[in-house]
Amino acid sequence: MWCPTLRGSAIAALYDKGRTWLIGSDPGLLRLRMATRTTAALGCSLVVMFLLTKATGQPLTVALLGVVITMIASRSVNEPDPRQQRITMALLPLPGALSITLATLLAPHNIAADVVFVAVVFGAVYIRRFGARGQALGMVAFMSYFFTLYLRANVKELPWLIVAVAVGTVCTFVMTTYVLPDRPETVLRSTIRALRARMAIVVDTTADAVRTGRLDERRRRRMRARTIRLNETALMVQGQIEDKANPAMLYRGVTAEQLAPWLFDAELAIEWVATAGRRAVALTAEIPVAARDELTIALAMLSRAIRFPEDGGLREAADQAQRLLEAPDPAAGDAEGNAAVRRLALAISNAATATAEVRAIVEGAATGRAPEAADTPPPPDDEPPQQGLRQTTRQAIQASVAASLAIVTGELLAPARWYWAVIAAFVVFAGTNSWGETLTKGWQRLLGTMLGVPAGVLVATLFGGDKTASLVAIFVCLFCAFYFMTVTYSLMTFWITTMLALLYGLLGQFSFGVLMLRIEETAIGAVIGIAVAILVLPTTTQTTIRRDTRAFLNSLSDLIEISTATMFGGDETVSPTEQARQLDRNLQQFRVSAKPLLAGVAGLAGRRSIRRGLRIFTACDRYGRSLARNSERYRDPVGAEALSDAFTSAAAQTRRNIDTLIAMVDGASDMTVYCATDDLDAAECRARNHAGEGEPDPDIRRFLSAVHALRQIERSVVTGAINLGALDRLQVEAPTAS
Incomplete structure (x- = not known):
């Protein structure tokens, strides 16, 4: 017999789980907030520019530039400090106005305009070395020059184009600061x-x-x-x-x-x-x-x-x-x-x-009963000197070469639509650190475009002739593009391509041939960008992996040192928990860099090696965090001073093994690792002897947990070194540090 109460309970449980998945899928509703704010800013900019162009008799293309700048400003200005965001917003019209002026004056001279375009590409990528502000200013400079050439603006429209940049920036500022601010x-x-x-x-x-x-x-x-x-x-x-x-x-x-x-x-x-x-x-x-x-x-x-x-x-x-x-x-x-x-x-x-x-x-x-917080000095902000070309310089050269080839090839294929090839060649270098990541981003852009074209044809056909419905659908596509931007790049490209089909239909320029040309130009630009990343000053994925591996292992070594110092009254510069979070960040970066290899760039043997390394690092991260928390809670019990000797010795030997593993990663050979098993066993035995027959007190339990965590880290490090060819030697006494 069916029970309505059971049915209601099942529905309630399903609702609870669905609500949990919805909350967990967008932590803090950050994607929803960003997509809503960006779409609202675009709508505001479009309305203002539409009224302005109607009043002044300017073409609608002037309004489109304002919308583009709004989109770039909304997505690129992302400093944590609101005051820094406002400064960046105030600076955005400067590179925009300069690029618009150059493009307008050089538009009649194709060769000169293309040469300056390549210089703008170089500067837009090179300026990324100055962080989020440099990236925002560079992107606005690139897009302003690009769209001014595409719109074939003349000198008479120059003041209104600059006004469009200012309007787009102001609309973004108003939405970000007053209407939908970050709280x-x-x-x-x-x-x-x-x-x-x-x-x-x-x-x-x-x-x-x-x-x-x-x-x-x-x-x-x-x-x-x-x-x-x-x-x-x-x-x-x-x-x-x-x-x-x-x-x-x-x-x-x-x-x-x-x-x-x-x-x-x-x-x-x-x-x-x-x-x-x-x-x-x-x-x-x-x-x-x-x-x-x-x-x-x-x-x-x-x-x-x-x-x-x-x-x-x-x-x-x-x-x-x-x-x-x-x-x-x-x-x-x-x-x-x-x-x-x-x-x-x-x-x-x-x-x-x-x-x-x-x-x-x-x-x-x-209610005012919170415990006192310990003073923790901020972590040191030391940047190791870089060898050779900086990444931004390298990518600026690569992007310039790719843009040059894309301009030539794109104009040969379609003189009026070459910009899609340049866009594809330019954006594949954004946010990538190796040619493997560039390859991944390139094929994702191509995949999104190929899937977006048939969707765009279908949607544009459905809404053909209905301007209101087309306009609403355009903003829906833009919202979806911004919402899924951080989920996967191919989804964002899919929605942008669908939106372009609707926009061309609204402007009376829609045709299946135009959308097919977009696929061809995107493929050309993506292939050129990938080829340049591989052939011109390449940063291989293996090089990036080695760099991230060193960063992770150095953080792990620092965590062991800081945790040991915290347990036994030494001097530490940061808290173990904060160092554990840094270890988390380094592991996340390793995952990002390894993604192209896991996708098949490195072949079967390379995938197995990366997966094995990722498992080892994941174990080190998990036990490293356990070590950090136990070290913060541990208080050396009275009469247990001997515990520190064995644990400190094991920690020191583990750190030496980490140094050996780093040397192996850098290509060293004939290295030897010395297990810290004896010291760890001694530390555990002394702790259990101190506890006696009864139940161990909380500090002894924390000490035993710390020993277990260090043992797992040490085993993982030794396993990693042996996998790379190191010799394993068990010694009763660990060798002294050099």
Whole structure:
């Protein structure tokens, strides 16, 4: 018999999960906010310029330039500090006016105009070395010159084109500063809510695996991807705390130094749940069905409690896990199955406690009961000197060569539409660090264009003759393009291509041949950009990988040093948690650089090598964060002074092994790694002897957790070095540092 109550519960559960996925898919609603603001600024600019051109008798093309500048200003001006954003906005009309003037005066002289265009391309890329402001100014200079040539503007239109640039900038400024401004504290609250959603998604994925007792490769990839997204969202929260938001504005008395470690603990606890869940699923055959059901219930309770902490369900989830911990061992099956059940139950209990502590401390801060924050000096801002050409100089030369070839080839194919080839050749260098990334961006642009053409033909045919519907559809396409811009480049290109078909239809220039020509010109520009990236001053993906590998390993070595100093009263320049976040950032950068190789650029052997390295680095990152948090909480117990000697010796040897691994990455041979197993075993034995027969006190447990984390890091580093050809030597005494 069907029960309406059960049906309502199922619908409510489905609604809750859908809401969680929606919140987690766009952390802090940043993409939605950006797309809405940019589209609104475009609409405002279009209305103002349309009225202005109607009143002055200027062509509609003048209004289009204002819209383009609005789009560039909205997307390019992204400094964290609002004051710096306003300065950049005020500067934008200067390069725009200069480029428009040059293009207008040189338009009748094709060769001179093309030569200056190449110089503008060089300057637009070269100026990126000055950060976000340089990138914004360079992009405005490029687009202003480009569209002025494309519109074939004459000298009489020059003042109005400059006015269009000013109008576009002002509309962007008004939308950004007054109508839809960034409110850092509101974004922080939304991002923390998204972090909770990501945590719940990871727990739901773990619960599904435990319930079914299956963890095939597809489910394993899904769990790994969702754990990575959880870490990315946590980094986003950290970025908000560091650069923009003041947590005290949301939670009275809570500082950034307090909030970051609390969220860090909760993230680690959820990752532990996922790890323990995978181990439990691997032993499904040895765990009774009843125990699996209890674990699934506990995970479901934890997931709901994380999504809705105000309901107070975290305590219930912890109690459910505690009942499993207190159950007799035979109820859980054999020894290994029992250990897996207890491990997962303990992880659930710890996750419930960690997330409950964050809520309790924040609520306590709201009533003025927050603990004192420790003073942490800012991290040093030391930039190592670069060898050879800087990346911006290298890319400026590459982009100039690519633009030159695109101009010549594009004009040979279609003298009136050569600009698509130049655009494709120019943009493939934006945000890339190697020819592998350029290749990825090039084919994504081509794919988006090829898919966008048939969609554009269909939409333009449907809305043909209806100007109002076409205009609405154009803004919908623009909104979607901006919304999906940071998701995947091919999606953004798809929506832009669809929008162009609608725009040509609105202007009476639509034809299937024009859109096919866009595919051809885009393919030419993308191929030229990729070829230049490979042949002209190439920065290979392997070179970028080696650079990012060194950065990650150096951060890992620093983390071990800082954590050891924190545990035993040494001098540290930054907190272990902050250094752990830097390790996270370096891992994320490694993933970005390795993406082209994982996509197949390096061949099968290269993919296997990169995947193996990524697994090793992911393990080092996970255990490095565990080491950081345990070191911050550890207080050297009275009478346990001998613990520091063995741990410090093991940490020093691990750092020497990291140096060996860095040397191997740089091409050294005949290197040897010396395992720190003896020192780690000695540290663990001394800690257990100090604890005696009873239950270890919290500091001894933290010390043992730190030893375990350092042991896993050391094993990973030694494995990585041996994979590269290092020799392994076990010694009772580690060699002294040179």
